[in-house]
Amino acid sequence: MGDADTLFRLTTLNTEYAACIDADRLEDWPALFVEQCIYKITTADNRRRGYAAGIVYADSRAMLQDRVAALREANIYERQSYRHIVGMPALRPGDTITAETPFLVVRTMRDGRMDLFAAGVYLDRVQPDTDGTLRFAERIVVCDSSRFDTLLAIPL
Amino acid sequence: MGDADTLFRLTTLNTEYAACIDADRLEDWPALFVEQCIYKITTADNRRRGYAAGIVYADSRAMLQDRVAALREANIYERQSYRHIVGMPALRPGDTITAETPFLVVRTMRDGRMDLFAAGVYLDRVQPDTDGTLRFAERIVVCDSSRFDTLLAIPL
C-alpha cells in the first residue's frame, strides 16, 4: 500500500468522521473507531506541559456510544450545528499508520450566529480492519485554545 | 474509473469552482456546470423542514450566466472579496457520481475587515462530459446558518 493510497483512504475516513458529526448522524460515529480505541480531547498547552489527562477521555468504542446516548438525552444538537473543515493529513513514517491533520470547527447557533468554535490538530493512529477499511485506533484531538465552552461534550 | 481517480477529478472541479469566484473570474463559473443543470442555495433548516424552495435557484447554465451579468452590473465585487476553503468530498455510492463536500467562505471587505461569511455543505451530482471533464449536473449549497446577508446574490 503506497503513500498516495494511504492518504486517499485516510482522507475518506476523515471526511466520513466529519460528516457523521456535522450531519447529526452521531450514532454512526463510534463505528469509525476500533473496539479498543483511545479517543481524547486535550489542549496544546496541556500537551506542552506533559499533562496526560484530557478534557474528554474514552478507551473503548462502547464509551463513545455511551457519550452519543448522553448527548441525545441532553438534546444539544437541537440548539446548534457544527461544520468541520479538515486539512490533508501529514503521514508520519513508521510501522503503523500515524498522521497529523489540522482541523477547524465552525459552530452555527439556532439564531444564525456563526463562530470559530475550535481549531487544532488530530494526532491519529489508524489500522486497517480485516476488510481493509481504516479505523481509528487512537485519535487525540489537540485544541489550540485552552478556553472551553461548557458544551465540549460534543465530539470534535 | 476508480474512487481515487474520481476523487482527484472532483477535487480539481471544486478547486476550479472556488478559484473562479475568489479570483473574480465569474464569467468562467457557469462553464463548470452542464447546460441543463440545477444550482440552488438553501439552508439546513429549510432542508430539515422539507422546503423545496431555495434562496437562489437556477435550472440552466444560461441562468447562471444571467446571474453573473447582473452581479457585474451591481459592481458587488468592487466592494468585497471571498475565499472558499473547500474540504475533501465524501463520495456517495451509486450509478451517478454524487458527493457531499464541506465548505467555508471568508469575506474580506474593502477596509480590510474579515468575517466568516458562510459555512455549509455542497450536495453534488456530477457527470463526465464527452471529453471526460467533470461538470456539475446539480449543486445544492446547504448553508448552516439561516441568517443571510442581503448580498447573497453572490455564488457560494
Next chain:
Amino acid sequence: MGDADTLFRLTTLNTEYAACIDADRLEDWPALFVEQCIYKITTADNRRRGYAAGIVYADSRAMLQDRVAALREANIYERQSYRHIVGMPALRPGDTITAETPFLVVRTMRDGRMDLFAAGVYLDRVQPDTDGTLRFAERIVVCDSSRFDTLLAIPL
C-alpha cells in the same frame, strides 16, 4: 509524472509547510524552499495595482533562516499560535509546476481567544530536487486583506 501524482506530492509539501509553522518547528521551514528561492507576502490589492513590492520579501533560503532566528529572539511564538487550513492546489499547466492554493490561518492567543488571522492564496512554483522531493522555488502569499497586524513577521 501524472497530475494526480503531482497533486499528491504538492499536498504533502503544503501540509509539511503548515505543520512546521503551526507546531512551532520554524527551524524546519526554510528547508522546504530551494536555495535560490523567492518568498513574498503581499496583498490582493497591491497585486491588482501592479505593485511589485511585498510586505515581506526574501530571495534566498538563507534569508528565511535569518527571519526564523529573528522570530526566536523576539519570542513571538510564546504569545500565540497559528493553525493553517490549506485547500487543495489548483495546478496550472506549463513546463514548470505552478499552482494556486487557498489558505486560511486561525490565530490563538495565550488567553484562549481565537481569530481569523489571514485568508488568501498561495501562488507557487515548485521544483523537484535531485531526490525527487518537491521544494518551493517561489511562494507568493497573497492576502485578501490589506489590514495587517504588526506581528506579520511570522510566516504565513
